[in-house]
Amino acid sequence: MSGEIILNLDSPEYQDEFHSSEESHEQNGLWQQDANEMLVDLLNKMGEEAKRYKNVHVGNEIYPEKFSSYHHAIFISGARGTGKTVFLHNAKAVWKRHAKKSKKSPNLHFIDVIDPTLLNINDRFSEVIIATVYASVDKALKRPDIKQGRKDDFYHSLKNLSGALGKSSEFDEFRGIDRIQKYRSGIHIERYFHQFLIASVELLDCDALVLPIDDVDMKIDHAFGVLDDIRCLLSCPLILPLVSGDDGLYRHITTMRFEESLAKNKNASNFVEGKAVAERLSAAYLTKVFPNHDRLPLVPISQLLSKLKIKYKNSADEPTKDITYNEYEKGIKTTFYSLCNGQERSTDWPQPESAREITQFTRLLTPTMLERYDENKDRLWRGFSVWAEEKQDGVALTNADSFLMINSMQSSDELDLKKVIAFNPLMQKGRYRWAMKNYYSQQMQCIGDLNAKNKNEEILNAVFSDVNNNIARSLPPLEFIMDQMYVRKDIAESDSYSDKALIAIYTHHDYYSRQQNRRYNIFFSRAFEVLFWSILAVTDNLSVVCDKKELFQVQFKKMLLRTPFYSIFSLNPTKIIDEQGDDGGDEKEESSIPIEYSHEMDSIIEDIYQWININKIPSLKGRNLIPLISVVFNKTFTQLKVLRENMVKDKDSFKDEHLSDLAKRFEYIFINALASFVREGIVIKTNVATGARSSSVRSYAKLTQTDRTLSKNISDILTPPTNSDDEIVTMIKEDYAILLKVMWGHPIFKLTEKHAYPIGNNRASNKDENPEIINEIEEMSFYELRDYYYTHSGNITIKTWDVAQWAEGNPVEATRIYERMKSEKYMRSKLKERGQIAWMFTGLSNGLGYE
Numbered sequence: 001m002s003g004e005i006i007l008n009l010d011s012p013e014y015q016d017e018f019h020s021s022e023e024s025h026e027q028n029g030l031w032q033q034d035a036n037e038m039l040v041d042l043l044n045k046m047g048e049e050a051k052r053y054k055n056v057h058v059g060n061e062i063y064p065e066k067f068s069s070y071h072h073a074i075f076i077s078g079a080r081g082t083g084k085t086v087f088l089h090n091a092k093a094v095w096k097r098h099a100k101k102s103k104k105s106p107n108l109h110f111i112d113v114i115d116p117t118l119l120n121i122n123d124r125f126s127e128v129i130i131a132t133v134y135a136s137v138d139k140a141l142k143r144p145d146i147k148q149g150r151k152d153d154f155y156h157s158l159k160n161l162s163g164a165l166g167k168s169s170e171f172d173e174f175r176g177i178d179r180i181q182k183y184r185s186g187i188h189i190e191r192y193f194h195q196f197l198i199a200s201v202e203l204l205d206c207d208a209l210v211l212p213i214d215d216v217d218m219k220i221d222h223a224f225g226v227l228d229d230i231r232c233l234l235s236c237p238l239i240l241p242l243v244s245g246d247d248g249l250y251r252h253i254t255t256m257r258f259e260e261s262l263a264k265n266k267n268a269s270n271f272v273e274g275k276a277v278a279e280r281l282s283a284a285y286l287t288k289v290f291p292n293h294d295r296l297p298l299v300p301i302s303q304l305l306s307k308l309k310i311k312y313k314n315s316a317d318e319p320t321k322d323i324t325y326n327e328y329e330k331g332i333k334t335t336f337y338s339l340c341n342g343q344e345r346s347t348d349w350p351q352p353e354s355a356r357e358i359t360q361f362t363r364l365l366t367p368t369m370l371e372r373y374d375e376n377k378d379r380l381w382r383g384f385s386v387w388a389e390e391k392q393d394g395v396a397l398t399n400a401d402s403f404l405m406i407n408s409m410q411s412s413d414e415l416d417l418k419k420v421i422a423f424n425p426l427m428q429k430g431r432y433r434w435a436m437k438n439y440y441s442q443q444m445q446c447i448g449d450l451n452a453k454n455k456n457e458e459i460l461n462a463v464f465s466d467v468n469n470n471i472a473r474s475l476p477p478l479e480f481i482m483d484q485m486y487v488r489k490d491i492a493e494s495d496s497y498s499d500k501a502l503i504a505i506y507t508h509h510d511y512y513s514r515q516q517n518r519r520y521n522i523f524f525s526r527a528f529e530v531l532f533w534s535i536l537a538v539t540d541n542l543s544v545v546c547d548k549k550e551l552f553q554v555q556f557k558k559m560l561l562r563t564p565f566y567s568i569f570s571l572n573p574t575k576i577i578d579e580q581g582d583d584g585g586d587e588k589e590e591s592s593i594p595i596e597y598s599h600e601m602d603s604i605i606e607d608i609y610q611w612i613n614i615n616k617i618p619s620l621k622g623r624n625l626i627p628l629i630s631v632v633f634n635k636t637f638t639q640l641k642v643l644r645e646n647m648v649k650d651k652d653s654f655k656d657e658h659l660s661d662l663a664k665r666f667e668y669i670f671i672n673a674l675a676s677f678v679r680e681g682i683v684i685k686t687n688v689a690t691g692a693r694s695s696s697v698r699s700y701a702k703l704t705q706t707d708r709t710l711s712k713n714i715s716d717i718l719t720p721p722t723n724s725d726d727e728i729v730t731m732i733k734e735d736y737a738i739l740l741k742v743m744w745g746h747p748i749f750k751l752t753e754k755h756a757y758p759i760g761n762n763r764a765s766n767k768d769e770n771p772e773i774i775n776e777i778e779e780m781s782f783y784e785l786r787d788y789y790y791t792h793s794g795n796i797t798i799k800t801w802d803v804a805q806w807a808e809g810n811p812v813e814a815t816r817i818y819e820r821m822k823s824e825k826y827m828r829s830k831l832k833e834r835g836q837i838a839w840m841f842t843g844l845s846n847g848l849g850y851e
Contacts (some may be wrong), residue, residue, distance in 0.1 A: 046208070129225065487759055607750075693823065804843040
C-alpha cells in the first residue's frame, strides 16, 4: 500500500517532477504511488525481454523471418486531470531510483515525452517518433569514443527507414517499375525500423528505449493516425511506449473512424448493424494496441485524498507547516459555510475533481489564507467566487457574490434583499450560460398545486417571457396570491384589534388594483427579510447601518413599506390586479401608504434596534452567514408552500385561522429550519406546524402535544418556553446555540399573545366579546365548559337542539369550545358515547355547520 502524499505549496508551480532519483530527496510528492510500483514491474519485465532480443540481433543481419514483434504499449489511463502528464514526466526518475536499488535491472534509456497535441498540422507521427529517437542518439554520435562503424550502421539504417516512409499520395508520381519499388520499400518499413532501433540502442549502450507519449486522445483530428502508428511502428521489443489518455475518449475516436466505413449512411438498411460492428471492431482494435495486461489505470483522486498532506509556509522566514487534506477541507467548510452542519447538502461545495484542480485550488485558497481569515477575507471570497464559477456551482457562486456585495455596502445603500443575488431569481435569470435550474416550470407547478392560477400565471409569464431563462441555484416556491391567504379590508382596518404591527409585517395591500377595497394579502417574506438583516446586525456584520440609529430606523422603515421581496408582486410591481378576476388597465389609483401603522412600525423598529444592541454576538463578526441563511430560506419557504397546500386541501383544520396563528406558524417553521442546519447530531426533517389545527399553534406547549419536530430539534440546545413570559435558556455555550436563542427572542416573534385578525372568509369575533375569556376556554375541562355554556346561554340542561341554536348565534365562542372538546383526550374519547359530552359536541357541530 502507498504511504502519504505530499503537496508542497512552496515548490514552483512549473515544477511537475515530484519524484527524484536521489536518495535524499522527498519521495512522496508523486500522487499515484501504487501505479508507480506497477510501472516499475512492467518496465522491468519488458526491459528483460528487450535485453534478450538485443543480444540475439545486435551485429547480425535481420531477416524478416527473424522478426519478433508484439504489441506491448503501456497504457496509462485516467480521466482529465488525474495526473497522467505528471506521471509520465516522473517515469524516468521512478525507474532510475529502482535501478539504483536493483543493479541487475535492464538498462533503459528514456526519450523526452512526445505530446501529439503540439504537432504541426502536416507532421506525421511516425516521422516525429523517428526524429525523437534520432535526437536522443545525436549526442552519442558526436562522442569521439564511439566507433565509426556503429555510426555508419546507424546512418545507413536511418537512410533506409526514411526512404521507406511516404504518403500514398506520393506514389502517384511514380509509374511502372518505380511505383512497384516504392511500394516494396514501404512494405519493408518494419524491418528498417528494427534495424534503426538496434543501431540506436547499440550507440546508446542500453537495452531498450522508453518512449512516453502524452495526450494522444487530445489530438482529435489525427488521433486515430497516431494510434495506428503506435500499432504498426512501435511493436519492436526494443522500444517501450508509455501512452497516456482517456480510455472512453479513445474508444469514441476509434468507433467514429470505423463508423465512417461501416455506418456512414443513416438511411441504409444495415446502418444499425454497421454501428454494432464498428463498436466491436473498436474494442478489438484498442485491446490489440493496448493489451489488457499492460494497462495501468490511475487511481481516482477521491481515493487518494485521505493520504494527501499539504506543506506550506506562512512566510519565507517561518518553518514549514503541514495539514492533512481532510483538515484543509474542514477549514474550507468552516470558512465558507459558517455554522452549517451539512444537513440537506448545506455544506456541499465545488470540490476539485483531479490532481490538477486540487493543486490549483490549494494555491488559490491557501491554508495560510484560511488561518488568517480576517486579513484575507475579501481575497478569499473573491477567489472562491472565481472557483465556483469555473466549477459552475450556482449556490457557491451566488453565496460568495452576495457576501462580497453586502461586505462592500456603503451607508447610502439600501437594505434590500432583492438586491442580494442568492435570493433573487430575476438577478440570476439569463446571467449564467451554464445555469440549469428551470425556475419557471417549478413555479408553474406550485401554482397548480395551490389552485392559484390566473393572476399568478399572468405575472409570472410577464416576467419569464422566455421559459428557458434558467437560474443558477434552486430557490423555493414564491409566495402567490391565493384564496384564504388574506385579511379582509374591514377587519384589517377596524379597531377590534390593537396589534397593528401584525398587519404591517405580514400583509401587503399597496399594489396596483382597480378596486378600492383591496385585500390585505398575507406574505411572510417581509418578516423573513427583517430576520435576514437582523441576523447580520446582531452578529456585528452590518455595522455600516447599525452604528447610526437614525440610519437604521430609516432603512428598516423602508423595508416594512416595500413589497415583500419574495412575493409574486415583487416580480412585477406594476402589474394591475383585479381581485374579482378582471386584470388590465394602464393607470394606478392613488398610492395608499399605510401611514396609520407608522407608530407601530416605529415601535417595532425601536425594539429591534434595542434587541440588536443587547444581544450582540461578536464571535460571529466577519463570518459569512449567507450560506446558512440561504438554506434556512429554502427550507422555510418550502414548508410555507406545504402550509398553503394544506390550507387548500384541509380547510377544516384552518377554519378558525387568524393572522396571529400564521405568524406563530412562521415562527416555528423558521426556528426549526435554523435549528435543523446548525444543531449537531440527529435532525428531525418532518415539517413543523404546517398541518396543525389553529388552536394547537397558539402556544409552544400546545404545539408540542401533537407536533414534536421542533422540540426534538432544539433538544440539548435550548430550554424552550413553557409560556410566553418564560426566557429561552441555552444549554450549551456554542455560537450556534446562542444565535438560535437570540433569534427566537426576536421582537417580531413577540408581536401578540392573542389570536387576532381572522383570515379569508373566517368570521370575525364580536367587538363586545372578551378575548381573555375566549382564551380561557382552551384550558377548560368539560365540566367547566358546561358551566360556561349554562352561564352564557341561560340553559340549565344539555340538549342538542338548544346547543345548536346557541352555537349559531355565538360562532366564535362555540368554535373555541368545539375545538377544545375535539382536541382534549378525555372528551374526544366520549364523543361517540351517549351522554352530555356527545350531546353537546353534536349540538355545536350542527350549529356551526360542520356536520
